[in-house]
Amino acid sequence: MALLQIFEPGMSTAPHQHRLAVGIDLGTTNSLVASVRNGVSAVINDEQGRGLLPSVARYSVDGPVEVGYGAQAKQSEDPHNTIVSVKRFMGRGLSDLQKTIDTPYRFVDAPGMVQIKTAAGVKSPVEVSADVLKTLRVRAETALGGDLVGAVITVPAYFDDAQRQATKDAAKLAGINVLRLLNEPTAAAVAYGLDNASEGVYAVYDLGGGTFDISILRLTRGVFEVLATNGDSALGGDDFDQRIYCWILEQTKLSSLGAHDVRLLLTKAREAKEALTKHPETAITAVLSTGQIVDLILTSLSFAGMTENLVNKTLSPTRKAMRDAGLGIEDIKGVVMVGGSTRMPHVRRAVGEFFLQNPLTNLDPDKVVAIGASIQANILAGNRSADEMLLLDVIPLSLGIETMGGITEKIIPRNSTIPAARAQKFTTFKDGQTAMMIHVLQGERELVSDCRSLAKFELRGIPPMVAGAARILVTFQVDADGLLSVSAREQSTDVETRVEVKPSYGLSDVEITRMLQDSYLYAQEDMAARTLREQQTEGNRLLEATESAVAESGGALLTAKELADISLAMATLRETIAGDNHRAIKMAAESLNQVTSDFAARRMDMSVRQALSGHRLEEIAASL
Amino acid sequence: MAVTLTSSAADRVQKFLIQRASGVGLRLGVRTSGCSGLAYTLEFADEFNADDIKFESCGVTVLVDPKSLAYLDGTELDFVREGLNEGFKFNNPNIKNQCGCGESFNV
Numbered sequence: 001m002a003l004l005q006i007f008e009p010g011m012s013t014a015p016h017q018h019r020l021a022v023g024i025d026l027g028t029t030n031s032l033v034a035s036v037r038n039g040v041s042a043v044i045n046d047e048q049g050r051g052l053l054p055s056v057a058r059y060s061v062d063g064p065v066e067v068g069y070g071a072q073a074k075q076s077e078d079p080h081n082t083i084v085s086v087k088r089f090m091g092r093g094l095s096d097l098q099k100t101i102d103t104p105y106r107f108v109d110a111p112g113m114v115q116i117k118t119a120a121g122v123k124s125p126v127e128v129s130a131d132v133l134k135t136l137r138v139r140a141e142t143a144l145g146g147d148l149v150g151a152v153i154t155v156p157a158y159f160d161d162a163q164r165q166a167t168k169d170a171a172k173l174a175g176i177n178v179l180r181l182l183n184e185p186t187a188a189a190v191a192y193g194l195d196n197a198s199e200g201v202y203a204v205y206d207l208g209g210g211t212f213d214i215s216i217l218r219l220t221r222g223v224f225e226v227l228a229t230n231g232d233s234a235l236g237g238d239d240f241d242q243r244i245y246c247w248i249l250e251q252t253k254l255s256s257l258g259a260h261d262v263r264l265l266l267t268k269a270r271e272a273k274e275a276l277t278k279h280p281e282t283a284i285t286a287v288l289s290t291g292q293i294v295d296l297i298l299t300s301l302s303f304a305g306m307t308e309n310l311v312n313k314t315l316s317p318t319r320k321a322m323r324d325a326g327l328g329i330e331d332i333k334g335v336v337m338v339g340g341s342t343r344m345p346h347v348r349r350a351v352g353e354f355f356l357q358n359p360l361t362n363l364d365p366d367k368v369v370a371i372g373a374s375i376q377a378n379i380l381a382g383n384r385s386a387d388e389m390l391l392l393d394v395i396p397l398s399l400g401i402e403t404m405g406g407i408t409e410k411i412i413p414r415n416s417t418i419p420a421a422r423a424q425k426f427t428t429f430k431d432g433q434t435a436m437m438i439h440v441l442q443g444e445r446e447l448v449s450d451c452r453s454l455a456k457f458e459l460r461g462i463p464p465m466v467a468g469a470a471r472i473l474v475t476f477q478v479d480a481d482g483l484l485s486v487s488a489r490e491q492s493t494d495v496e497t498r499v500e501v502k503p504s505y506g507l508s509d510v511e512i513t514r515m516l517q518d519s520y521l522y523a524q525e526d527m528a529a530r531t532l533r534e535q536q537t538e539g540n541r542l543l544e545a546t547e548s549a550v551a552e553s554g555g556a557l558l559t560a561k562e563l564a565d566i567s568l569a570m571a572t573l574r575e576t577i578a579g580d581n582h583r584a585i586k587m588a589a590e591s592l593n594q595v596t597s598d599f600a601a602r603r604m605d606m607s608v609r610q611a612l613s614g615h616r617l618e619e620i621a622a623s624l
Numbered sequence: 625m626a627v628t629l630t631s632s633a634a635d636r637v638q639k640f641l642i643q644r645a646s647g648v649g650l651r652l653g654v655r656t657s658g659c660s661g662l663a664y665t666l667e668f669a670d671e672f673n674a675d676d677i678k679f680e681s682c683g684v685t686v687l688v689d690p691k692s693l694a695y696l697d698g699t700e701l702d703f704v705r706e707g708l709n710e711g712f713k714f715n716n717p718n719i720k721n722q723c724g725c726g727e728s729f730n731v
């Protein structure tokens with residue numbers, strides 16, 4: 001029998017029609033599901049009362065996939081088939097991974113995304129994530145007593161199109177209807193009710209198990225804009241465990257331990273670390289497989305000392321993010337702490353000292369993201385009154401298309417709120433051109449080669465017209481999840497082509513951050529590069545026009561001397577185009593224009609004469 | 625005539641009202657719909673209506689409109705946990721049969 005929950009006034013649903021919606025934090029280390037019940041958002045626990053679900057899946061030859069604590073426990077025993085931290089592989093190609101992480105997995109290269117060979121067959125990161133999500137869905141449906149209408153799933157702010165799409169695909173595979181993908185820092189801010197707070201800039205400091213992320217958000221009229229993100233994808237709680245582990249070895253003078261003892265001591269180290277957030281000191285005791293005994297006392301003071309450099313390592317990305325956002329410490333209105341590792345008092349202290357204010361810590365730091373997502377899910381599912389403002393998100397990187405000369409024309413600039421639709425007009429470059437290649441790009445840089453290619457498609461069937469006459473409207477549409485579709489239409493004929501951009505996977509977090517930073521760093525260089533490309537395009541256009549004019553009527557209208565001058569000017573222009581001095585190209589183009597001006601005038605006269613000779617005078621008068 | 629809360633239900637409601645930080649009490653009601661003809665409604669109350677009938681039970685203010693009260697008289701609202709699921713349950717002496725889902729009933 002279903003149990004009832006308390007609804008907001010007037011919001012009781014008809015029986016069997018409760019709109020059950022949840023928020024899911026799909027983390028690298030741990031995942032959670034939360035929902036709003038009785039007006040309060042809370043994380044849904046498993047049968048043992050645990051909120052966290054380790055994001056670990058283990059595949060075996062026969063038998064179902066095992067997800068969570070059970071799988072985590074078998075990690076050292078069955079490393080090939082126990083997949084941890086799969087979030088790092090979402091939307092990534094094999095070539096993206098090789099340089100970054102060493103893992104025990106047997107990777108299989110596949111178009112789009114890397115796959116992993118397991119005892120139960122080859123699994124893609126999407127499937128592994130789907131198994132984690134499915135476990136959470138079943139947990140939520142059991143606890144809430146019905147089917148979910150949908151979920152809000154969080155992703156890091158720097159996730160690109162490929163990673164977002166992979167996350168959505170995983171949800172679909174797990175039988176979850178995605179109401180929206182929401183940026184993790186935005187979700188944390190929502191959990192703290194900052195979307196109802198006064199407008200201003202907030203910092204979200206997220207130190208989890210294996211990653212550190214800092215995001216600077218600006219809130220204006222209920223919209224969170226990501227001003228800057230930075231971080232370290234290989235810094236987290238695990239490194240603090242590692243420090244304690246090394247300290248144990250130093251103290252006991254132990255060395256060359258077996259795998260089992262290493263894991264045992266790492267677990268002890270982690271327990272000690274977590275105990276020290278509440279106690280001034282803690283005992284570390286263990287009996288190793290060799291019979292050796294570890295019996296030590298670690299104080300929070302010496303723990304803080306030995307890990308101070310790790311804490312400091314989070315501050316330099318923080319400083320960079322502030323610089324990218326173009327802000328000073330005094331601009332930050334509030335600091336939100338996210339991630340289990342922000343429980344450590346010396347981390348809180350360092351962050352407080354950096355921002356010159358006490359960070360917000362009254363919510364559970366490993367639950368805030370899921371809680372914020374569930375609040376958003378509840379609104380999207382229609383369980384709150386309609387006048388409550390819907391929180392909007394923004395696109396992380398600009399979207400545009402390639403134009404002549406390899407230049408990126410931005411159509412939707414980064415930080416536009418989504419959903420968004422923008423259109424821009426383009427035209428043909430050549431006479432009689434009947435097709436146009438639409439190359440969709442993501443990134444902040446001016447040159448196509450510095451941006452990321454998302455898709456390429458062709459608009460065909462443009463009627464032959466003179467260059468510049470066709471009117472091609474390119475429309476970009478980004479849905480509420482940040483996913484893009486592009487259409488191109490020739491307006492005089494209504495020929496249309498459209499694509500859903502299912503991106504070719506393969507850009508890493510580091511790359512995204514780098515692309516953003518580069519765009520600031522290279523702003524000047526890019527402008528110069530753009531000017532150069534424009535001059536080159538212009539120069540080529542002039543060369544082409546001159547060539548065809550000379551071919552057509554050079555023989556009749558030019559003296560040998562004039563022809564030689566023109567050829568020389570063309571050769572000079574060609575030479576400068578091959579170089580990289582945009583001023584030189586401009587000058588060469590101008591002198592070509594000069595030496596051809598008489599020729600152009602004569603061609604004009606000739607075409608008027610030709611036109612006249614074919615018609616009677618009245619006709620011409622009538623047409624004037 | 626009365627509608628009451630068990631102490632575990634009252635505890636929960638009080639906690640939710642505090643977390644919600646607004647509201648004057650809990651509103652119970654009945655409306656037509658569902659597989660057995662009638663269905664319960666359970667909502668936070670932000671204001672009193674003129675014809676509300678007010679009960680105090682274990683420190684919680686319970687509001688019921690007169691029409692609903694005819695179906696709810698003698699009802700005890702309980703808060704129970706069944707496995708992972710937890711929520712409120714109406715123990716209503718008036719009902720003849722109810723749909724297996726427990727949300728709709730018949731008198």
Ligand SMILES: Nc1ncnc2c1ncn2[C@@H]1O[C@H](COP(=O)(O)OP(=O)(O)OP(=O)(O)O)[C@@H](O)[C@H]1O
Binds near residue numbers: 027340342
């Ligand atoms: N009381 C505590 N004191 C110190 N560290 C803690 C405490 N509780 C949890 N942690 C640490 O928090 C980390 C896990 O944090 P969290 O669950 O936020 O990670 P995650 O979001 O899954 O990981 P990531 O952000 O890297 O994807 C672990 O390293 C754990 O040891």
Ligand SMILES: [Mg+2]
Binds near residue numbers: 028208339
């Ligand atoms: Mg996290």
